Amino acid sequence: MACTICGNKTYPGLFSWHTQCGSCGYEAAALSVAINQQQLHETVNEVEREVSLKALRQDNFRTILGHARRHAAPTARTLLEVGSAHGWFLETAAPHFDVLGIEPDETVGGKTLARGLPVRLGYFPEALRPDERFDIIIFNDVIEHIPDIRSAVKACHERLNPNGTLILNLPSSRGFFYRLSKILAQAGLHGPFDRMWQKDLPSPHIHYFNTDNLKALLESEGFDLTFSTELEAVKAAGLRERLSHVGHVNPLKLYFQYVGILGTLPFLRLLPSDIIVCIFRKRPA
Numbered sequence: 591m592a593c594t595i596c597g598n599k600t601y602p603g604l605f606s607w608h609t610q611c612g613s614c615g616y617e618a619a620a621l622s623v624a625i626n627q628q629q630l631h632e633t634v635n636e637v638e639r640e641v642s643l644k645a646l647r648q649d650n651f652r653t654i655l656g657h658a659r660r661h662a663a664p665t666a667r668t669l670l671e672v673g674s675a676h677g678w679f680l681e682t683a684a685p686h687f688d689v690l691g692i693e694p695d696e697t698v699g700g701k702t703l704a705r706g707l708p709v710r711l712g713y714f715p716e717a718l719r720p721d722e723r724f725d726i727i728i729f730n731d732v733i734e735h736i737p738d739i740r741s742a743v744k745a746c747h748e749r750l751n752p753n754g755t756l757i758l759n760l761p762s763s764r765g766f767f768y769r770l771s772k773i774l775a776q777a778g779l780h781g782p783f784d785r786m787w788q789k790d791l792p793s794p795h796i797h798y799f800n801t802d803n804l805k806a807l808l809e810s811e812g813f814d815l816t817f818s819t820e821l822e823a824v825k826a827a828g829l830r831e832r833l834s835h836v837g838h839v840n841p842l843k844l845y846f847q848y849v850g851i852l853g854t855l856p857f858l859r860l861l862p863s864d865i866i867v868c869i870f871r872k873r874p875a
């Protein structure tokens with residue numbers, strides 16, 4: 591099979607559903623998406639998931655908004671977030687931009703809508719009117735879930751105003767935890783690797799990029815990379831909830847895990863992060 595990014599040969603990965611490009615390092619998963627299917631939804635405790643992720647996400651969203659304000663055109667006013675989920679980024683960005691979100695998950699999007707945030711239920715770009723254009727389009731932990739990623743990138747190009755900015759916040763295949771999960775999988779422990787890909791969740795990851803192969807994809811679709819950075823993947827805030835979310839764990843064991851990870855946080859900052867943010871500018875026609 592040819593790599594969807596660079597066209598070179600791809601190789602079987604660690605499991606039957608996983609492939610990797612021998613040339614650019616892009617990784618893909620043949621996992622199926624089942625958003626809005628009630629049965630699968632019940633396997634995820636949305637409330638716990640929300641609490642466990644909120645502190646880290648909100649902190650990262652403030653950082654991303656800062657980058658957006660520095661790197662978008664000074665005249666940028668309208669911002670579209672694809673996959674706006676609980677609306678946390680929309681809330682962060684609303685004081686600075688005229689915001690709109692699109693969310694395919696009706697349960698999650700419906701709740702955000704009920705909180706009074708501007709969200710349309712549906713998919714990008716179908717949920718937009720034919721004439722709608724934006725100065726900034728952002729995907730927070732979303733682009734890696736979209737099966738036909740090239741079409742999504744083309745749609746971004748079409749839906750951005752001249753000089754428009756595309757911001758992608760996504761997991762990195764160079765991240766320390768992702769690489770560690772691969773080593774563990776090779777040693778026979780596949781749990782962490784499955785979790786990295788969000789296997790068996792309603793919307794698993796379909797792609798794993800690094801900054802270089804992501805840049806190659808975007809450059810081939812009329813974008814130039816203007817800025818890239820890493821975000822902290824682990825934070826003390828919400829860590830205890832994140833750990834307890836994993837399953838029914840003995841409280842004492844949980845406490846030692848918590849203290850153990852807390853102690854390694856300064857060290858982890860020196861390693862490649864599992865979260866990257868890349869900012870692209872629409873190339874003039």
Ligand SMILES: [Zn+2]
Pocket residue numbers: 593594595596597598611612613614615616
């Ligand atoms: Zn490739």
